[in-house]
Amino acid sequence: MTANGDDFEKEVAALRKMNQVLIARVEHAINSSGSDYSIFEQNILLQNRVEERTNELEESNRRLAEYLKEEKRISEDLRASERRAALQRAAIAQLVLDQSIVSGDQPRALERITEILAATIDVARASVWKLSEDQTEFHCLTLYLARANSHQSCATIFQTNMFPRYFEAVLAGNRINAEDALNDPRTRELAESYLLPLGITSMLDSGIFKEGRLIGIICLEHTGPRRKWHADEESFISTAATIVAQLFLNEERRRAEERLRESEERFRILIKNSSDFMAIISVDGILRYISPAAERASGFSIAELKGKALRDIIHPDDIKDVMAVWNEAVRHPEKVFSVQYRHIHKTREWVYFEAIGQSCLAEPAINGVVASVRDITERRHAEQEKEKLHEQLAQAHKMESVGLLAGGVAHDFNNMLGVILGHAELAMAMTGSSGPIYKNLEEIRRAANRSTDITRQLLAFARKQTVVPQVIDLNETIAQMLKMIRRFIGEDIDLVWLPKSGLWPVKIDPSQIDQILINLCANARDAIVDLGKVTIETDSAVFDKVYCTAHPDFLPGEFVLLAISDNGCGMGQETLSHLFEPFFTTKKMGKGTGLGLAMVYGIVKQNNGFINVSSKPNQGTTFKIYLPRHTGEAALKSKANIVGVAETGHETILLVEDEPMILEIAKEMIEKQGYSVLTASTPGEAIRLARQHTGEIHLLITDVIMPDMNGRDLARNLQPLCPGLRYLFMSGYTANVIAQHGVLDEGIHFIQKPFTMKDLATRIRDVLSQTNP
Secondary structure (H helix, E strand, O other): OOOOHHHHHHHHHHHHHHHHHHHHHHHHHHHHHOOOHHHHHHHHHHHHHHHHHHHHHHHHHHHHHHHHHHHHHHHHHHHHHHHHHHHHHHHHHHHHHOHHHHHOOHHHHHHHHHHHHHHHHOOOEEEEEEEOOOOOEEEEEEEEEOOOOEEEOOOOEEEHHHOHHHHHHHHHHOEEEEOOOOOOOOOHHHHHHHHHHHOEEEEEEEEEEEOOEEEEEEEEEEEOOOOOOOHHHHHHHHHHHHHHHHHHHHHHHHHHHHHHHHHHHHHHHHHHHOOOEEEEEOOOOEEEEEOOHHHHHHOOOHHHHOOOEHHHHEOHHHHHHHHHHHHHHHHOOOOEEEEEEEEEOOOOOEEEEEEEEEEEOOOOOOOEEEEEEEEOHHHHHHHHHHHHHHHHHHHHHHHHHHHHHHHHHHHHHHHHHHHHHHHHHHHHHHHOOOOOOHHHHHHHHHHHHHHHHHHHHHHHHOOOOOEOOEEEOHHHHHHOOHHHHHHHHOOOEEEEEEOOOOOOOEEEOHHHHHHHHHHHHHHHHHHOOOOEEEEEEEEEEEEOHHHHHHOOOOOOEEEEEEEEEEOOOOOOHHHHHOOOOOOOOOOOOOOOOOOHHHHHHHHHHHOOOEEEEEEOOOOOEEEEEEEEOOOOOOOOOOOOOOOOOOOOOOOEEEEEOOOHHHHHHHHHHHHOOOOEEEEEOOHHHHHHHHHHOOOOOOEEEEEOOOOOOOHHHHHHHHOOOOOOOEEEEEEOOOOOOOEEOOEEOOOOOEEEOOOOHHHHHHHHHHHHOOOOO
16 A cells, blocks of 8 residues: 555556456457356456455545544644643643742632633633532632633622532532533533523533542633533643642631731730749759749749749648649640649748649650649639538428428328317217316327427428418517516526517518527527526618528528527537427437427528528527518508407308318317208219208318319309308318418418317307408
8 A cells, every 4th residue: 555545546547457458368368269168257256356456445545545634633633732732831830930829819819810721721701619618608709701801709609509410520520521511411400590691601610629628619611602622621720720729728828827826926915914824844843934924823923933843832731642643644644634732822821723734744845744723712712612502502402301291291190180189079078077088088188289289390390381471560579478488488597688679570470470489499498507598689681692692591682680599508510400400309308309490490481581590519509580571561460369259150061071080070070069060071072062952051161182173172163052151271281272382362261280179169150250251
């Protein structure tokens, strides 16, 4: 095969001519020699061979033509590629040497990069985008428009979840080379919102990566006819992306260095002005460096502290613990240590310090143990005070828990006492005072009454005692008790009364003041051997929030003080810590129940007051009770004398009680007074009786707490059936149904279980005699 197509054509023509000559010779030979089939056959074979060779030559000629054409295209592509490569090398040189990139001027550097990219690749638009830290948004940092040779303000933000295939493609292949961007599966989701409005037909994008993580994208966008992208162009945009990544990294480093400088400056200022101080201690326990704050904390100057050994400045009792921590820190430099100790102050007092640090003996620049030291003297004092407050709070919680238990026990106990007391009284009435068992019944009644007193003290402690508060003058109430108190404590003890004139009024059940005075004066009497003195005084007191912060049981505000003091034997701290606990007593067996002070505590708490006790062995005791000042308009009431009323009657009474024994004994006691009694063991039965009864029902006596319905709701349900019906509630303890924290609601009539026949008769008559129901 020749290298020239014309020569090849001549050769083919010569072969054809030769073929024709051979055929002619063969035909002549046949004609001359006669019909010789063998010669003719050879001629045919030769003719076919020539045709085959001719076709082969024609096919070779076609291939050669195609090769020459491809060779020409490749040569042209090579020349174009060399031109692009030259442009790209020049562009990279521009990028590397550009002053804005070298200096780290990121905004201008990005503008130059997009300008050079657009010019080198010959595209209409070039832009750089930054991915947000959470990888949810792309922010356009710069956009260059080649035709206008201008940079457009770019505030565009794309949500990555809007174009998932596009971003998946970038992450998967680092680049996107979309010749037909409108139909390419990687970019067609951009068509409606981005490509079509801007006339973009082809795209060449490259991801910007840092340590394998996508942080941005360079976008080159072509408008007009679709464009095929070359491999060298893809390689070039990847190089540009690397330069941008380095630019971002340099900017981050610059900012980090700037932050470091700012941090170092802040640290220097903090070290200088911090209340904590820094110390570097050598391996032999000598202070090598002390920051200025140490002067304020210790009172010593830096010069005085520097060079001091730890043993010279730490309390002898603490040095062992400090050195143990020190040795541990030296052995394990990877650990951070913490230790609290007492440090000598220049005033020769001990202050509490806390050191937190780590061994840096292996660091040549430090070669010591670094510690941050804080003055925690105030904190330690506060912790000690807090511990004290926690103990007080725990005591209050314990008292509350015991109170709940005591209240529950008293409730059940009262029910049984009611049965015992009622039957004893009925039996005494039947036998008469001359009966053979009357004295036995009298002893039973006395025991029941004594047990009743105990349960009432328990209820008072548990703040379940039923009370009817009145606005009183405390001085007047106490003055009425003085004569009885003097007889009670005896002639050998001097009673001193120191009332404060103009005392604020208080709201409390007067009987509770009597209980407080009797119990506290009894304790004072028992604490005095032979001669002594008991002082009762009143005053006004005001507490602010600062005081109450240190005394959690106290409340800020205005209070009336009742103080009872004696000069008896006093008490130690152990006794004081259990003083108000039920059944706690220091008296001999049979001399006290241990409920008196518990009852006083419950009364004070029930009336929103507080109590403070101060005592020392052989130095006497003072109880100070603070009751809230009453600021309402209610008139002051003195202790009124009870007017006697007739205890018998003829009215009809509906008695409701879910405890069968109490229901039975109460019915007998009421009937003994002449009343007609209807009994019911449930509220539902009581309502049915009221509906069926043809006569008038004058009074409802009901237990407060019952299954299905409480006493107050029962009274409401009976009101439409029995107009004018009066109510008397009874219970073994105060329920919130008729009282709040033991204080009866307005207009409520109540009798505490257990009750005597006389108490019940008097209370019934009193309720029935009221003008209004």
